[in-house]
Amino acid sequence: MPAHVVVVGGGFAGLYAARGLARAPVRITLVDRRNHHLFQPLLYQVATAALNPGDIAEPIRHVLSRQRNARVLLAEGAAVEPDARRLRLADGLALDYDYLVLAAGATHSYFGHDEWSRFAPGLKTLEDAEEIRRRVLTAFERAEADPDRQRREALLTFVVIGGGPTGVELAGALAEIARYTIPRDFRTVATERARVILVEGNDRVLPALPPSLSAAAQRDLERLGVHVWTGKRVTGVDPRGVQIGEERVAARTVLWAAGVAGAPLARTLGVPLDAAGRVLVNPDLTVPGHEEIYVVGDLAAARKRSGEPIPGVAPAAIQQGKHAARNLVATLRGRPRTPFVYFDKGVMATVGRGRAVAGFWRIRMTGILAWFAWLFIHIWFLVDFRNRAAVMFQWLWHYLTFKRGTRLILETPEEERFRAVVGVAPPDLDGWPPNESDTERIVA
């Protein structure tokens, strides 16, 4: 009976671990609480209505459909029982494993203020992206219909909390659609006057990148009209805006891009975690005391040889997934495991549609060149799973023509049900106060 390898998570780390075992004498069960693999680097484009969810995700079981020693289960890991070598699932089932690869990723961290999550969604899943898209587009729609100038200004104010790559990309994309994509569609509201504010606690955006790239990104953001507030921390978030120390900003749309935390499943391992809840793995990616358990991807607190932490980026997850598979095969063959060495292929972040910052070793690229590099590298990663020509055409077409089918507002089921039961439109369930006066005329 071949060894049973259970992989938790169908993101980059988990998928590449599973694929790396395609020829090994094992049976693989890959478990994910969602049915699709998500290309997270492009998630902000779904959030800002430049791409559809279907453009950046693919059913996991389709990715692995040809790998005969692998099967996929839609299920959620609830707890690991390392001594029993069992993974308990949320619905009561359990999986016995010989080897376990934990690639469950990271989730949002609100620094102890979980109540902010209702007012300031983060961007980790497709559902997040659709929620953000819904809020952003609805803000413009409400501004178009609202006769009150003060409320309109709050509706046209967008605050992005967190100046890492996600926050920078979100803020740039928001400013861009307000300025270039949608103004012609509106009559009353001048969407170009939308205010996008990016708030970062450190003294520069992209604090994990070289300072020259931070400066270039800030310049590009400001050229797009984004207000970049560095050295400021958000102290409160509510339905009407944010509190930044003494200062208050009235904003209908607040987005969270500031903190991540390891998936809760890691706590059940019974091994030390770092401050963000990530597993302090051995250099060979196994868990201290359990050679048969690997942790890879965003859930692992792995380090470069220099001692610096490895960033939570797609290439790192891919490399770790592959390396875990290699080490597992080595163990099956009675050979020793090897430590993981991160090959830093560089970092990139886009700023709007035609600018980016990128650093590869000593090369620093900015502007249009960096943007093209970013474009092709992302398509390369993405299409490793699909037909390249088809996806490249499709993606470029979508992107360059500001694909209109992406700017859809779909109601949440709560709103649908409210409408069906009560018969009128629901109050703004995000908490935005309803219009107080009755039969106000719209100035024609």
Place this chain on the structure above:
Amino acid sequence: MPAHVVVVGGGFAGLYAARGLARAPVRITLVDRRNHHLFQPLLYQVATAALNPGDIAEPIRHVLSRQRNARVLLAEGAAVEPDARRLRLADGLALDYDYLVLAAGATHSYFGHDEWSRFAPGLKTLEDAEEIRRRVLTAFERAEADPDRQRREALLTFVVIGGGPTGVELAGALAEIARYTIPRDFRTVATERARVILVEGNDRVLPALPPSLSAAAQRDLERLGVHVWTGKRVTGVDPRGVQIGEERVAARTVLWAAGVAGAPLARTLGVPLDAAGRVLVNPDLTVPGHEEIYVVGDLAAARKRSGEPIPGVAPAAIQQGKHAARNLVATLRGRPRTPFVYFDKGVMATVGRGRAVAGFWRIRMTGILAWFAWLFIHIWFLVDFRNRAAVMFQWLWHYLTFKRGTRLILETPEEERFRAVVGVAPPDLDGWPPNESDTERIVA
């Protein structure tokens, strides 16, 4: 000051009414509670994971962005006050009009059993389509992970209630993905063994079409493996299945395609409605007693010259919208209005990916030929708003390659929130009973 025309509804009828007034000396405000125009004939393809929502919808304000005398508001009509010539909106605002075009469409009717709506979703909106897609894909996923044979069979049983075009198309598409699209992605479950049952109260499916076409459709459905139950009425719907008289069918997924009702807004007009809640309009599409109010599309109970009711299909809505605009312009010029004459361009329904039934005048087409006719006519209608070459390529590509990005399961916000608060997967909120035993092993 030009006359103010308010159009309620951005579907085919409302949009074509607004466009028909592009050169008229009027100001137009088009109001819709959603921001997008939806190509409903292809909705069942989003529901069965063949197309993305973005492929069949477009923001209304983009469709009208170049029409300078038209503006779009995201708002919901709550009540018409015909004597005051005012439309009250759900959020408290109001619009004064000189002319009103009501094109608010139809919604689901559960024949007095509104409680069934929670267990048997219908298919009228993109949200409906995504909900159905989610339920269908989740049913297969759960079957893959469930060791209990009886539960698996119920999970693999799909009941479609209503044998009109929507039901026929849904049932055919469901059988097709179970048989041809997804079997290779699954290991434990043989999805080809899924049972799709189409229940119709009349003695034949497609009762509004000629009997020869009904017979052809039934043949094609059965060839796909659909069980067609005519002459049967559903008497109960619950989370575990349906009751059909004495008989009970255990089914996890039940879809409603059986009845429509006019939008509730029509009741506030104070004029006679038919049994389905549609407005009994004058031959010129105005409302009795109010020459300045038009009702068009699915909300209007208009009749052909033969006396037969006009079907709720896209061409009828388009023609009525255009005719209302023509009559409105005539009134502005002091000329008489003309009665609406429906030009019956024929009816079509597809059965799976390569078959259809179609009737134009005396021509009856079935099989592959009809399917191609259906294909091109639908693309023609759809692309009236967009770049034809681009959309035709994109749509054909998606359709012919069973675009995988469409087979995504996205959680509802309720489930997301449950998971975030409680920390485990939510019980199946559709009502499906949770797995009773604890730590059951999955037979590897």
